[in-house]
Amino acid sequence: MPNQTADVVICGAGLAGVAAAYYLAVGHGIRDIVLVDEREPLSLTSSSSTECYRNWWPGPGDAMVRLMNRSIDLLEAIARETDNRIALNRRGYLFATGDPARIDEFVQAAEESARLGAGPARVHRGAPGDPEYLPAPAEGWEGLPTGADVIIDRALIRRHFPYLTDRAVVVLHARRCGWLSAAALGHYLLEQARAAGARLLRGSVTGVEVSGGRVRGVQLGAGAGGIATERFVNAAGPSFKPVGAMLGLELPVFCELHMRATFEGDATTIPMAAPLVIWMDPTSLYHSARERAELERREDGPALLAPYPPGVHLRPAGTPERPQALGLWTFDMAPREPLIPPPVDQHHGELTLRGLASVIPSLATLVERGTPVRVDAGYYTKTAENRPLIGPTPVEGAYLMGAISGFGVMGACGFGELLAAHLTGADLPDYAAAFLLSRYDAPAYQQLLGRWGSSGQL
Numbered sequence: 001m002p003n004q005t006a007d008v009v010i011c012g013a014g015l016a017g018v019a020a021a022y023y024l025a026v027g028h029g030i031r032d033i034v035l036v037d038e039r040e041p042l043s044l045t046s047s048s049s050t051e052c053y054r055n056w057w058p059g060p061g062d063a064m065v066r067l068m069n070r071s072i073d074l075l076e077a078i079a080r081e082t083d084n085r086i087a088l089n090r091r092g093y094l095f096a097t098g099d100p101a102r103i104d105e106f107v108q109a110a111e112e113s114a115r116l117g118a119g120p121a122r123v124h125r126g127a128p129g130d131p132e133y134l135p136a137p138a139e140g141w142e143g144l145p146t147g148a149d150v151i152i153d154r155a156l157i158r159r160h161f162p163y164l165t166d167r168a169v170v171v172l173h174a175r176r177c178g179w180l181s182a183a184a185l186g187h188y189l190l191e192q193a194r195a196a197g198a199r200l201l202r203g204s205v206t207g208v209e210v211s212g213g214r215v216r217g218v219q220l221g222a223g224a225g226g227i228a229t230e231r232f233v234n235a236a237g238p239s240f241k242p243v244g245a246m247l248g249l250e251l252p253v254f255c256e257l258h259m260r261a262t263f264e265g266d267a268t269t270i271p272m273a274a275p276l277v278i279w280m281d282p283t284s285l286y287h288s289a290r291e292r293a294e295l296e297r298r299e300d301g302p303a304l305l306a307p308y309p310p311g312v313h314l315r316p317a318g319t320p321e322r323p324q325a326l327g328l329w330t331f332d333m334a335p336r337e338p339l340i341p342p343p344v345d346q347h348h349g350e351l352t353l354r355g356l357a358s359v360i361p362s363l364a365t366l367v368e369r370g371t372p373v374r375v376d377a378g379y380y381t382k383t384a385e386n387r388p389l390i391g392p393t394p395v396e397g398a399y400l401m402g403a404i405s406g407f408g409v410m411g412a413c414g415f416g417e418l419l420a421a422h423l424t425g426a427d428l429p430d431y432a433a434a435f436l437l438s439r440y441d442a443p444a445y446q447q448l449l450g451r452w453g454s455s456g457q458l
């Protein structure tokens with residue numbers, strides 16, 4: 001039985017839920033919002049990300065780039081208003097390869113991204129008339145280039161990215177990218193939403209009452225009663241699908257487990273001024289000469305020395321006094337039933353550090369010292385084409401704010417603003433249609449899914 005009422009109930013107080021509450025309360029003046037979460041706000045997936053952002057997204061179409069550009073505009077506005085409480089930088093993403101056959105692919109990627117609206121492509125070949133390469137400062141974001149610099153000039157690569165293996169023959173530095181404090185962003189959005197009247201309720205949403213095709217209320221577990229409401233937002237992160245089922249919806253999403261590795265070093269081992277570095281080739285794990293000799297004698301040695309899939313990432317973290325790095329390297333993308341807490345394979349930490357040490361040689365010292373690596377994990381909740389679901393559903397009054405995969409930090413503000421526009425009937429940006437659940441009803445979209453290409457997941 002409902003024992004309270006609300007204009008809007010949001011299930012989930014992760015970044016998705018708090019951003020929805022912020023844009024509804026602060027942006028549209030809706031006062032009576034209840035955010036229901038069964039755990040501490042911002043403590044599940046939203047606390048285990050690498051906190052990076054980018055406007056670097058593949059097609060088809062430019063909707064994803066435009067949504068992310070908008071979200072980054074909003075992040076920058078918050079950084080400006082708060083004296084950069086969210087610690088936003090614009091160091092960029094650095095994609096690197098040791099394969100000279102990939103040079104054209106990198107140039108074409110920069111040109112394609114420019115066509116989609118990420119900013120101009122600049123190619124640095126070490127030839128007269130090359131554009132100037134402006135390095136990214138460690139802090140700040142104002143007045144820096146957008147687009148991408150493709151650097152084929154190896155002397156320029158060595159000068160600006162001396163920590164990279166000298167196997168790197170081309171790098172692509174995507175510029176409207178960097179990282180921020182996801183916790184500071186989440187707490188800012190939550191504080192402001194609460195100051196504008198939103199309430200946080202500790203509890204579990206166990207059912208949504210629907211009658212006459214529309215939302216009537218929300219049931220809470222553990223005898224906590226219910227909330228009479230006509231508007232409900234599913235922002236349940238890895239529980240997006242089961243919460244969708246409470247509305248009678250079969251949401252086309254699945255979960256993937258991703259593990260984050262964190263380790264400490266010092267100024268000589270961790271490149272503290274680096275951008276997010278992503279090695280785009282398969283890579284073997286780093287082994288010392290002694291380990292390698294031993295492995296070569298073992299029967300399973302060749303398997304352990306074989307290359308692992310591309311995509312090992314690193315970004316520096318911590319402080320100059322206490323340098324740290326975050327590493328990410330996912331190669332098991334099998335869909336899984338989400339378990340809370342997510343299972344963690346501690347061995348993955350050492351594997352990630354050894355993969356990184358093969359492309360950032362100063363990290364080899366950390367491997368040899370037996371540096372401990374902490375591993376935590378979370379789920380990417382995704383659609384097949386890795387685009388979010390934001391907007392109304394066939395159940396009147398029920399809205400979706402999910403399937404935000406590995407981009408929920410960078411996209412939170414753009415998604416929250418879009419969700420709030422749908423819910424209040426405000427003007428919608430023209431990228432809105434690309435993120436509706438109803439997109440799957442169009443035969444042309446189903447055909448497009450069959451020839452989609454890159455999902456944009458790094």
Ligand SMILES: Cc1cc2nc3c(=O)[nH]c(=O)nc-3n(C[C@H](O)[C@H](O)[C@H](O)COP(=O)(O)OP(=O)(O)OC[C@H]3O[C@@H](n4cnc5c(N)ncnc54)[C@H](O)[C@@H]3O)c2cc1C
Pocket residue numbers: 011012013014015016017036037038039040041042043044045046047048049050051052053203204205206235236237238239243258259260377378379380402404405406407408409410411
């Ligand atoms: C390893 C890793 C690295 C990542 N790196 C990045 C990155 O660099 N940049 C980026 O933008 N994104 C990144 N992400 C993705 C980002 O973290 C997520 O997209 C985002 O945090 C998801 O937010 P959410 O609010 O949807 O989910 P969550 O943070 O999981 O929040 C969902 C909330 O819903 C609550 N809930 C669920 N069901 C119920 C219920 N029935 N009743 C009450 N409460 C309920 C849960 O308790 C939870 O608090 C990364 C993710 C991982 C795992």
